[in-house]
Amino acid sequence: MKILHSFLFCLLVAHGMAQPPVDGWSKGKGNIDAVVSYSYESYSKYYAGYDMVSLGRKTQGVSLYAAAGLAEWLDVQMSVPYVITQPGYSGLQDFSSYLKARAINKNLSGGGSLTMFTSLGFLAPMTAYETESLFAIGQQATAFDIRGIVQFKHTTGFFVMGQSGYTIRVDPVTSSLPAALKMGLAKSKYYFDVWVDFQHAFGGSDYRDGSNSSFRTFGVSYAKIGASFYRPFKGGKSGIALGGSYVLGGRNIGKAYTGALSFIKKFSVSK
Numbered sequence: 001m002k003i004l005h006s007f008l009f010c011l012l013v014a015h016g017m018a019q020p021p022v023d024g025w026s027k028g029k030g031n032i033d034a035v036v037s038y039s040y041e042s043y044s045k046y047y048a049g050y051d052m053v054s055l056g057r058k059t060q061g062v063s064l065y066a067a068a069g070l071a072e073w074l075d076v077q078m079s080v081p082y083v084i085t086q087p088g089y090s091g092l093q094d095f096s097s098y099l100k101a102r103a104i105n106k107n108l109s110g111g112g113s114l115t116m117f118t119s120l121g122f123l124a125p126m127t128a129y130e131t132e133s134l135f136a137i138g139q140q141a142t143a144f145d146i147r148g149i150v151q152f153k154h155t156t157g158f159f160v161m162g163q164s165g166y167t168i169r170v171d172p173v174t175s176s177l178p179a180a181l182k183m184g185l186a187k188s189k190y191y192f193d194v195w196v197d198f199q200h201a202f203g204g205s206d207y208r209d210g211s212n213s214s215f216r217t218f219g220v221s222y223a224k225i226g227a228s229f230y231r232p233f234k235g236g237k238s239g240i241a242l243g244g245s246y247v248l249g250g251r252n253i254g255k256a257y258t259g260a261l262s263f264i265k266k267f268s269v270s271k
Contacts, residue, residue, distance in 0.1 A: 019197050019226050019245060020180035022077075022119045024151025024161040026102050027069035030269045035065040037262040043247070043254035049206035050251050057134055057254070060084045061093075073102040080126070089135035092126040098145075111155040119165075121145035131215050139216045141173040157186045167199075174204035174219045184228075191230040197245075198223050207252050222250030230264070238265045 027033070044056035061084070067077035078097045084090040104116040122144060129137040147165030164179040177200045184193025204219025205211050226245030233239050241262040247255050 019195055019224070019228075019243070020163060020178075020182065021096070021121060021145065022098055022100050022117070022147060022149060022163065023182075024115055024117065024149050024153075024159070024163075026073065026105075026115075027067060027075045029069045029072050032066065032068045032267040032269065034265045034267065035063075035067075035262055037061075037063045037065065037260055039063075039258060039260035041254075041256050041258040043256035045255040046207070047250050047253050047255065048208045052255065053208070055134070055254075057085060073105075075100045083129075083137045085130075085135040085137060089130050089133075089137065091129045091137060093129065093138050094123050094141065095126050096121060096123045098122075100149075108152075113153050115151045115153070117149040117151075119145075119147045119149065121147075133215075136215055139173050139218070139220075141216075142170040143173070144168045145178075147178070153186070159184060159186060172214065172217045174201045174217070176201045176219075176221070188236075189232070192228070194225070194227045196223070196225050199250075201251065204252075218252040220250070220252050222253045223248040226258075236266070238263070240264075 039061045041059040044054065045052050046055035061081055063079055063081040065079040067075060069075050076099055080095055081093045083093045098119050098121040100117050100119040102115060102117050106114045108114055124142045125138065125140045131138065131140050145165065145167045147163050149161065149163040151159060151161040153159040161182045167176045167178055169175050178198065180195060180197045182193050182195035184191065199220065199222050201219035201221045205213035205217045207218060224245050224247050226243065228241060228243040230241040231239055241264060243260045245258045247253060
C-alpha cells in the first residue's frame with residue numbers, strides 16, 4: 001500500500017502546486033520510495049488579478065523525489081524539480097522538504113480507521129532563475145509550510161482526506177492559506193483518487209494593475225481539481241502513475257491543464 005502514494009508529491013513539485021504536498025499515509029520505518037516524474041502544463045487564458053485575459057504558455061518539468069519512513073510515525077520527503085518554460089528559460093526551481101508526524105491512529109467500529117498528522121515543510125530556490133517575464137520559472141520564494149491532515153480509511157480501501165494550514169513566505173512573496181480535500185480507492189493492485197486544492201494569498205500585487213511591481217509580489221490564489229491513478233508492476237516493488245489537474249479559477253495564475261507521468265521504485269532497509 002505505502003508505495004501507492006509517493007508519486008503524488010512529485011506531481012506537485014513538477015508543476016507549481018499541482019496538488020497538495022502531503023498525504024494521509026505513513027510509509028513505515030525503513031521504507032523508501034524514489035520517484036522520477038515528467039509533467040506538461042498548457043494554458044491560453046490567464047487571470048490578471050481576478051480578470052481573465054488572453055495570455056498563454058506551455059511548461060514542462062522533470063522532478064526527482066524521495067520519501068522515507070524514519071519511524072513508524074514519522075516520514076521525511078524531499079524533491080528537486082527542473083522546469084522548462086521556453087528555450088533559454090529553464091533551470092532547477094525550488095527544493096522542497098517535509099517532515100510528517102502521525103499524531104493519532106484510531107481504529108473505528110464498522111471497519112475503518114481515523115488518522116491525524118502534522119507536517120512542516122521548507123521550500124527554497126535552488127538557482128537564480130527567471131522571475132520577471134512570461135517565461136518565469138517561479139517567484140524565488142523561501143517558505144515554511146505547516147499543516148494538519150485528517151484521513152478516514154475504510155477496510156474496503158475507500159478513503160477521504162482533508163488538510164489545511166498556513167504557508168509563510170519571505171517578503172516580498174505573499175503568504176497564503178492552503179486547503180485541500182481528496183477521496184479515492186487504495187487497493188493492492190491499483191490506486192485512484194480525485195481531489196480539489198485551494199490557495200488564498202494574503203495581499204500582494206496583481207498582473208497589469210498599473211503598479212509595475214515585480215512578479216515576485218503577485219498574490220497567487222487558485223482552486224484546482226485533479227485526479228491520479230497508479231498501477232504497480234508485478235511484484236509491487238515499482239509502478240507507473242498518471243495524473244492530471246485543471247485550474248477552475250484564481251488570481252494571477254494561468255487557467256491551465258496539467259498532465260504528469262511518474263515512475264516509482266520502492267526500497268526497504270533493515271529496521
